[in-house]
Amino acid sequence: MGDARQPAYGDEGAGLVDRLAGDLDAAFAELLAVHGPAVYTTALRVSRQPADAEDVAAETFARAYAALRGYPPERTRALRLRPWLITITLNLWRNQVRAASRRPTVVPLANAGERHDPASGPEQQALDLDGRAQLADLLVDLPEQQRVAVVLRHVLDMSYADISAALGCPEGTVKSHVSRALAALRTRLASAAKEGRHSEEVRT
C-alpha cells in the first residue's frame, strides 16, 4: 500500500504507459488503482449483476497483464490505456452474456452493486441508493449499443475519440447512440417523476 492515490475517472495517469513498459510488475498496481474504478463501473453498469461485474473486471486485468507481458516496450508505450482496457471489458462481458444465455439464469441480488459506499452515513446512503438504483434500472432497459455508449460518455466521462477507439466505430455513430440514450432517459425520468407526484397526491 503506497500512497493512497484516488485518481479522477478522467485521469489517464501521466507516464503510466512508460512505467508499464519499463517495469510491468512495479507499475501494475498503479494501473489497477487508476483504471480499476472505470473498468468495474463499465462491467457493473452494462450488466447490472454485481458478482459478474467483479469477475469481468478481474478477468479484464488478468488479460491486460498477460498482454502487456508479451508486448515489446514500444507497443505498450503506444497504448491508450482506458479505451484498450474498456475494449477488453466489453468483449469479456459479451462473451459472458452469450455463455450465460445457454445456462439457467441466476437471479441477481437486488441493489447489491449499490451498496459499497460505507464511507458515507446511512441516511445519505439510503438517499443515494434510491436515485442511483432508479437510474441504473432505466439504463438497463436501453438497447445495448445506446447503453454502452452512454455509460462510457456520461458515467465514465470518456471523450468521443476514446469511445470511438474502444468500440471500433465512428464518432458520429457514438454521438447518435449517446443522444438517443439521453433522450430516452430524460423521457423515462420525466414520466417516473410524474408518477411519483401522483402517488404523493394520492397519499396526502
Place this chain on the structure above:
Amino acid sequence: MTEEWPTPKLSNLRATPPVGFAAQVLHRVGVPVGDDRVVLVDGPVGQVFVAFNDAGICHVAAAAVVEEDPARFAERHRRRFGRAVRPVGVPPPGLLPALRDGRGGGLPYDLTSVTAFARAVLRTALLIPPGEVRTYGWVAREIGSPAAVRAVGSALGRNPVPILVPCHRVVRSDGRIGDYAFGSAMKRRLLDNEASLS
C-alpha cells in the same frame, strides 16, 4: 443542442471495485506484493497489531491476545499465512482514523487468504455502521445465502482482519452477543465503546 430536461446525473453511477479487488488481481497474475510488515497502534479498546503488504491489510490481532509481544504476533502470522512479518514504525495511510472512527471501509485489504464466500461475508460486515449491530441471519440474507447462517458464523470467526472489518457488529438473533475471536468480553467492550461514541 438545447436541453429541455436536465441531463440525468449519470456520474452518480460511478462505482468503486469491491473491497480487496486489487489484491485479488495482483495475486492472480503473480505480481509480487512485497514483504508483510506489522505496526503496533492504538485501537478502540487497547492496542492492536496490524499487518499489511503492498496489496493491503492482511492481518489484525488485539495486542492483548499475544501479550503485546511482536514475536508472538509474528508466530501467529506465520502459522496462519505461512509468511514472515517484519515490524515497522509507520502505519499505512488511513489506518489510524479508520480505527478511531470504526470505519474501515475505505482501506485496501488483502483478503486472498480466505474463500470467495468468506470475502462476501466480510464485505457485508463492512457495511454495518459503528454503533449498530446485525444478526448472522441478516448477513446470510445479504449475501444471497439465507440458509448459510452457520457458515456465516464461521467465516466471521475466522476474519483475518477483525476490528477493521467489524465482525463484532454481528450478533445472535436471540439477543445474546455471540462468539468472538478475541473472546466475548472484548466483543462487548468494542460494542459498548461504539455505543458511547454515537
